Every structure is written in structure tokens, then in C-alpha cells.
Amino acid sequence: MLYSIISEDVANSLPLRMQARPAHLARLEELKAKGLLVIAGPSPAIDSDNPGEAGFTGSLVIAEFASLDDAKAWADADPYVAAGVYAKVTVKPFKKVLP
Numbered sequence: 001m002l003y004s005i006i007s008e009d010v011a012n013s014l015p016l017r018m019q020a021r022p023a024h025l026a027r028l029e030e031l032k033a034k035g036l037l038v039i040a041g042p043s044p045a046i047d048s049d050n051p052g053e054a055g056f057t058g059s060l061v062i063a064e065f066a067s068l069d070d071a072k073a074w075a076d077a078d079p080y081v082a083a084g085v086y087a088k089v090t091v092k093p094f095k096k097v098l099p
Contacts, residue, residue: 002038003071004094005061007078007086014055017042020083027078031063038062038096058086062094 010016017024031037040061044051059080065071072091080086 001064001067002062002094002096003065003068004090004092005063005071005075006058006090006092007060007075007080008058008088009056009085010087012055013085014053016083016085017056017080020079020085023079027074028061036064038064062096068093 028037028040031040040063041059042056043058043060045054045057048054061075063071063074065074068091075081075089075091078086078089081089
């Protein structure tokens with residue numbers, strides 16, 4: 001089943017994000033290589049693809065996992081969690097309807 005992982009950043013998270021980004025992206029690439037990743041990306045803090053120093057306010061990952069517990073375990077092990085980037089992470093089942 002698909003699950004959405006919705007993460008909200010702490011204030012001024014950009015330096016923390018930059019430090020943990022390579023490890024964070026490596027985990028997403030693993031999901032992608034297994035054909036389990038639907039979409040992933042950050043939410044810019046301003047209305048721009050490249051927010052610069054404004055940074056980001058959170059992230060969204062939609063991916064396939066065997067269970068909600070597996071999705072939560074994957075989210076809990078994110079390098080951004082360990083680095084203190086995220087203030088809150090919500091994991092929910094997701095039903096793709098379109099496209």
C-alpha cells in the first residue's frame with residue numbers, strides 16, 4: 001500500500017538540512033531503485049523553486065511499504081530526523097486516485 005510521509009521542519013532548518021541531505025537523498029534513491037517511490041520533495045518556505053536562504057518548511061514522500069508500521073519505521077530512521085530537521089512527522093495510508 002502507499003503511504004504519505006508529511007514532515008514539518010523546525011525553524012531555520014536549512015543548515016541542518018544541508019548537513020544531512022546526502023544521506024537523506026541516498027535513502028530516497030534506494031526506494032526509487034526498488035520501484036517503491038511515487039514522489040518526494042521539500043516545501044519551499046517562499047513561492048520559489050529555489051528559495052535560497054529562506055529554506056524549506058517541510059517535506060512530502062509518497063511511497064509503497066508493506067505496512068503502516070514499516071512506513072513509520074522508515075520515516076523514523078530518516079537522517080533528517082536524526083539531524084533535528086523535522087519538528088513533526090505524520091505517516092498516513094494514501095490512496096492514489098489520479099492520474
